[in-house]
Amino acid sequence: MIEMHIIDAFADSPFRGNPAAVCLLERYPSDPWLQQVAMEMNLSETAFLSPQEDGSHRLRWFTPTVEVDLCGHATLASAHYLWETGRAERNRTLTFHTLSGQLTASASEDGWIRLDFPVEQITETQAPDLLSDALGGAVPRFVGTNQLDLLVELDSEEAVRGLKPDFAAMAELGARGVLATARSQDDRYDFVSRCFFPVLGIDEDPVTGSAHCALAPYWGDKLGKDRMTAVQASARTGVLRLALTGDRLHIRGQAVTVLKGSLLHLPAE
Secondary structure (H helix, E strand, O other): OEEEEEEEEOOOOOOOOEEEEEEEOOOOOOHHHHHHHHHHHOOOEEEEEEEOOOOOEEEEEEOOOOEEOOOHHHHHHHHHHHHHOOOOOOOOOEEEEEOOEEEEEEEOOOOOEEEEEEOOOOEEOOOOOOHHHHOOOOOOOEEEEOOOEEEEEOOOHHHHHOOOOOHHHHOOOOOOEEEEEEEOOOOOOOEEEEEEEHHHOEEEEOOOOOOHHHHHHHHHHHHOOOEEEEEEOOOOOEEEEEEEEOOEEEEEEOEEEEEEEEEOOOOOO
């Protein structure tokens, strides 16, 4: 049997934030098997960890349909899993080897977890013809790209929260995803967002840590800040504390384990 945990990331209580499945494997089996497990979990991401001799871990992330290069919430969940199960000392920084290079996670005394991720700068771009249709009729005030996703600033927090996207149209935009955002009207937060990735099999991702690699520098420039607090305004909601340090972004969040189980069907040898 293979141990499998489901952990709500960027959440301080169960059934909030973004759930990720975390699976620890001594070695990676075939990619089709990993993809089948992720499809079975049917969460936005399933994280597969594999320990290395030096105490670090390889880390791969799969949506129900594809492997992805970078995932924030499943990295947060992976760190929480390793500390909670006693497979790593909580006072030790964790190192993950990923398709996006080396990432680290460290624990704070207040229970928050800090991820060290790369910054992705946004450049202004022309709005695709179908963008307003994809946003359910909303008209953006700014459109930019990090070469993968479209960042779309709307006029207000209400506009972001009220979006009713056309996911079929969104899948035709030629971008991996759409990050809709606006300045927050709540003094506790600097900005809000919602993130959509229909081409990855995720219509709306509840909380997207990796999206803030682009959102944080965009809002940091607009607001003149290098430390911000963001809220992702999905139905589940999640809070992220952000700190820009040169070309790196420190993303802080909390996590809660909601399910522990065993995968009974093992990969073929």
